[in-house]
Amino acid sequence: xxxxxxxxxxxxxxxxxxxxxxxxxxxxxxxxxxxxxxxxxxxxxxxxxxxxxxxxxxxxxxxxxxxxxxxxxxxxxxxxxxxxxxxxxxxxxxxxxxxxxxxxxxxxxxxxxxxxxxxxxxxxxxxxxxxxxxxxxxxxxxxxxxxxxxxxxxxxxxxxxxxxxxxxxxxxxxxxxxxxxxxxxxxxxxxxxxxxxxxxxxxxxxxxxxxxxxxxxxxxxxxxxxxxxxxxxxxxxxxxxxxxxxxxxxxxxxxx
Amino acid sequence: xxxxxxxxxxxxxxxxxxxxxxxxxxxxxxxxxxxxxxxxxxxxxxxxxxxxxxxxxxxxxxxxxxxxxxxxxxxxxxxxxxxxxxxxxxxxxxxxxxxxxxxxxxxxxxxxxxxxxxxxxxxxxxxxxxxxxxxxxxxxxxxxxxxxxxxxxxxxxxxxxxxxxxxxxxxxxxxxxxxxxxxxxxxxxxxxxxxxxxxxxxxxxxxxxxxxxxxxxxxxxxxxxxxxxxxxxxxxxxxxxxxxxxxxxxxxxxxxxxxxxxxxxxxxxxxxxxxxxxxxxxxxxxxxxxxxxxxxxxxxxxxxxxxxxxxxxxxxxxxxxxxxxxxxxxxxxxxxxxxxxxxxxxxxxxxxxxxxxxxxxxxxxxxxxxxxxxxxxxxxxxxxxxxxxxxxxxxxxxxxxxxxxxxxxxxxxxxxxxxxxxxxxxxxxxxxxxxxxxxxxxxxxxxxxxxxxxxxxxxxxxxx
Numbered sequence: 001x002x003x004x005x006x007x008x009x010x011x012x013x014x015x016x017x018x019x020x021x022x023x024x025x026x027x028x029x030x031x032x033x034x035x036x037x038x039x040x041x042x043x044x045x046x047x048x049x050x051x052x053x054x055x056x057x058x059x060x061x062x063x064x065x066x067x068x069x070x071x072x073x074x075x076x077x078x079x080x081x082x083x084x085x086x087x088x089x090x091x092x093x094x095x096x097x098x099x100x101x102x103x104x105x106x107x108x109x110x111x112x113x114x115x116x117x118x119x120x121x122x123x124x125x126x127x128x129x130x131x132x133x134x135x136x137x138x139x140x141x142x143x144x145x146x147x148x149x150x151x152x153x154x155x156x157x158x159x160x161x162x163x164x165x166x167x168x169x170x171x172x173x174x175x176x177x178x179x180x181x182x183x184x185x186x187x188x189x190x191x192x193x194x195x196x197x198x199x200x201x202x203x204x205x206x207x208x209x210x211x212x213x214x215x216x217x218x219x220x221x222x223x224x225x226x227x228x229x230x231x232x233x234x235x236x237x238x239x240x241x242x243x244x245x246x247x248x249x250x251x252x253x254x255x256x
Numbered sequence: 257x258x259x260x261x262x263x264x265x266x267x268x269x270x271x272x273x274x275x276x277x278x279x280x281x282x283x284x285x286x287x288x289x290x291x292x293x294x295x296x297x298x299x300x301x302x303x304x305x306x307x308x309x310x311x312x313x314x315x316x317x318x319x320x321x322x323x324x325x326x327x328x329x330x331x332x333x334x335x336x337x338x339x340x341x342x343x344x345x346x347x348x349x350x351x352x353x354x355x356x357x358x359x360x361x362x363x364x365x366x367x368x369x370x371x372x373x374x375x376x377x378x379x380x381x382x383x384x385x386x387x388x389x390x391x392x393x394x395x396x397x398x399x400x401x402x403x404x405x406x407x408x409x410x411x412x413x414x415x416x417x418x419x420x421x422x423x424x425x426x427x428x429x430x431x432x433x434x435x436x437x438x439x440x441x442x443x444x445x446x447x448x449x450x451x452x453x454x455x456x457x458x459x460x461x462x463x464x465x466x467x468x469x470x471x472x473x474x475x476x477x478x479x480x481x482x483x484x485x486x487x488x489x490x491x492x493x494x495x496x497x498x499x500x501x502x503x504x505x506x507x508x509x510x511x512x513x514x515x516x517x518x519x520x521x522x523x524x525x526x527x528x529x530x531x532x533x534x535x536x537x538x539x540x541x542x543x544x545x546x547x548x549x550x551x552x553x554x555x556x557x558x559x560x561x562x563x564x565x566x567x568x569x570x571x572x573x574x575x576x577x578x579x580x581x582x583x584x585x586x587x588x589x590x591x592x593x594x595x596x597x598x599x600x601x602x603x604x605x606x607x608x609x610x611x612x613x614x615x616x617x618x619x620x621x622x623x624x625x626x627x628x629x630x631x632x633x634x635x636x637x638x639x640x641x642x643x644x645x646x647x648x649x650x651x652x653x654x655x656x657x658x659x660x661x662x663x664x665x666x667x668x669x670x671x672x673x674x675x676x677x678x679x680x681x682x683x684x685x686x687x688x689x690x691x692x693x694x695x696x697x698x699x700x701x702x703x704x705x706x707x708x709x710x711x712x713x714x715x716x717x718x719x720x
Contacts (some may be wrong), residue, residue: 059302065718066695069720072720083606092624094624094717095601099614100615100620106588109574109586122581125573128514130568132573190692191694194657194693207720208694
């Protein structure tokens, strides 16, 4: 019985997706290469042609190191198709670090903006430019208008936008400003996870992250521990987070 | 020295006491060479409207290379009259002359008829009646020549050169040759002479912002058409707005790759026009192109959506960002051969050719590198070991795994590294540590352990 209910839900989801997409051709996606993750997205992978929010947990809220590493690795397969523009107000992104994750820094254009509004406008400008495969901006959550503008810019060229939430200078600690509802396609929360070196090896293993997909348009949330991988897909699934491991997600609409 | 002063009996070089005796209420001021120089430089900048190549000449002269620009005024004569009339209007009495060589022009402007123009190749005739002082001679030669009965330049032409040189030094024959065009003379122009210069003059001064934008576009279109005709492009463009009262406002735009698209350039220039204060109006706009290089004509691709050279499509974005934010705010990080982490990265223009150097993949580097390392308090069991626990920003981290050390010393061989910046206490031992939550930090101990002092620990970056 449960199976048929699942099937009916899937069919309904498909119809909704078809209605939402209208006459647009299906957007290209960036697959993770693991069905457990790709299955959470309606298109079987992280959809391009839109923007995604990435936040850090705890201290990362301010330093944004784990999210930056995660995003760098996430964008690694996209660098083949174009340049990546990284906009921030602070200049602490260190290219050798990204290069160490396998991200070719020769394709990275770094921009230092003067204020939050400039971050968003540069991001928008970059995304609507041909030849830019992805653009990353470090800023607070944009309001709905700015988010919508970003979305339109992404759709123009099919670029991938990433907004890395980072508390600005002098921002108050604690809960960051969250805008309820946003035009982003998904929201991620990234924290570092303890690495596991191979048996018999000393030191640190390949970096791992505790990755939570908090919200995903047309898909469902999930949580995983991912490890850096040097294969075609930049991540390797280590384990699935159990439901109780996840932070309380946004209130779900109750179905049935 | 104007006419009225001369009528009162004043003259240049007169003693101040004598002048005051002649004119008791004379206002005197000290000679200020620096101010004179600054004024002359300002004047030379103003002269750019006549030619981009303006050289300062001594304390009181300007040399303009007007090759190819006189036609804009309808001939050399009209240009000269316009120049002197404008200067007179600003209260700058000036004498001017045009000749093939700088030497002949110098002589004519100072000793010839006012507004003299030597026809092409005619400098020999033009200067032969001038006094020998017109040859820019050394003081000794200048004093000695008249004593020998040689008063006019023309008299020198007839004398044997070898003996002239023997008697008065090579400088004399050189000056003679320079005036006649037989010897080259290097002029130091305030800005390098460039044929890539154009100018638009208006019958009525303009001041409306939209007019400024339009004329900027027109001026750029002029120079871009010329660049295209010669198969060239440029990297730097400068549009200068000359105001009625002689002030000039330059507006610059740079391109990441050489180009000549006037419409794109105009879009880069127009947002910066608010810096231009038109005052009573702009009467002339000049435009310069710098960094001119050959640029093959690019054919518009029919399938411009795909398959284009990546750099080509990125260039407009880079231009927009650089011109809006400034050159130092848009960069690509390139490897640089240095072990010191802060120095291992150089910022280069995003579209520069890729460097051959690579970062060492065996030396892991953090994703975030702090500009200044932050002090942490660390607990280490053995001084030479990585810490077991450390406190950073008021939070305690228990170290679960550690990797290292990687020893990095200061580069004492580099210029500018002071005595106190090297030595054993500046050596850093870097460790990559992971705390229980999985946070990966790049910390280092400063200096070698020498028993008594507790070593100092710093955090320098974060691995994601």
